[in-house]
């Protein structure tokens with residue numbers, strides 16, 4: 602696997618032609634437009650990425666009066682993943698555990714809603730005057746520690762190029778659902794993201810999964826008038842289902858209000874029905890919508906393209922736990938991606954501290970000072 606350092610060899614020969622070759626013709630000037638190198642570029646403006654940018658900015662201010670040039674890019678909006686969470690969701694976590702940058706998160710609710718969290722992170726980004734560049738997707742990176750080149754595309758597929766001395770990758774896991782590989786999964790009625798129950802009112806809905814997302818979706822859909830069947834390959838709802846949600850879903854199942862099939866799996870999704878393999882044989886159920894809430898995973902290919910090695914079945918990215926620097930010098934990892942496929946180990950609650958760890962290591966590196974931009 603080629604590391605980012607190895608890739609610089611080819612790009613260094615002719616970096617602009619490299620950009621022109623991979624970014625449509627006539628865009629070399631766009632690619633050159635922001636040629637002044639940043640000290641730190643954070644990829645991903647979720648809660649973790651924001652915390653990283655704030656801490657890197659602060660570390661810069663403490664270490665050198667001028668501060669560091671820190672920017673964030675996100676392929677979507679600020680906190681793009683949170684924005685795509687269910688519209689009426691309430692976080693599992695109390696608001697103080699979602700705080701970043703030492704800014705209090707006041708909420709009248711015991712647990713804040715998605716809208717409150719979005720407002721909070723917007724305000725924090727504004728307070729710290731973060732250099733946030735939205736709707737820019739990082740496609741690939743070349744270069745090496747001290748001189749990375751970051752190739753981007755905007756919403757209209759226009760290319761651009763940034764240079765940065767250090768990279769922090771905080772790209773989360775919510776963009777890539779774990780698919781099941783069953784016939785019919787590609788039908789438009791099958792959703793890997795649950796948003797709003799209203800369109801499913803009066804419809805036959807199958808929810809696949811046994812964890813929090815599946816339990817919450819099943820309950821909300823049922824409460825909004827859908828006929829809900831839940832199917833899970835495990836023997837019961839997962840033990841990690843939150844203690845205030847578990848009795849609710851279990852009682853709805855016990856009362857027959859939500860049908861449930863455990864030790865079961867979906868084998869086929871048709872336009873008007875689904876087929877299940879259950880301990881009592883094959884079942885065919887009338888069906889209008891399917892919510893396959895079977896989890897998500899980080900973009901392992903993107904990490905590999907950066908040269909970040911991954912170990913074991915859980916594809917744990919190689920990084921120093923003391924500094925969060927990956928095996929590629931100058932590339933740091935932050936947030937949920939640090940745990941590879943074990944996406945239930947790092948949340949906002951603990952991922953928000955990664956910024957401090959990385960910033961401490963950045964501050965020790967002297968000089969990160971600019972060399973005559």
Ligand SMILES: Cc1cc2nc3c(=O)[nH]c(=O)nc-3n(C[C@H](O)[C@H](O)[C@H](O)COP(=O)(O)OP(=O)(O)OC[C@H]3O[C@@H](n4cnc5c(N)ncnc54)[C@H](O)[C@@H]3O)c2cc1C
Pocket residue numbers: 644645646647648649650674675676677678679680681682683686687690691692693694737738739740771772773774775776814903935936937938947948949950951952
């Ligand atoms: C429904 C739901 C409820 C949850 N509730 C809680 C809770 O109560 N408490 C808690 O602590 N955790 C909760 N979590 C988990 C938590 O939200 C995630 O662990 C957290 O968002 C991870 O933060 P992050 O910054 O690492 O990643 P994300 O928030 O996913 O941010 C990653 C960002 O990177 C961007 N990105 C990805 N690839 C690229 C690219 N190539 N170029 C540019 N940008 C890119 C994405 O657009 C995204 O904005 C919940 C998760 C879900 C799904």
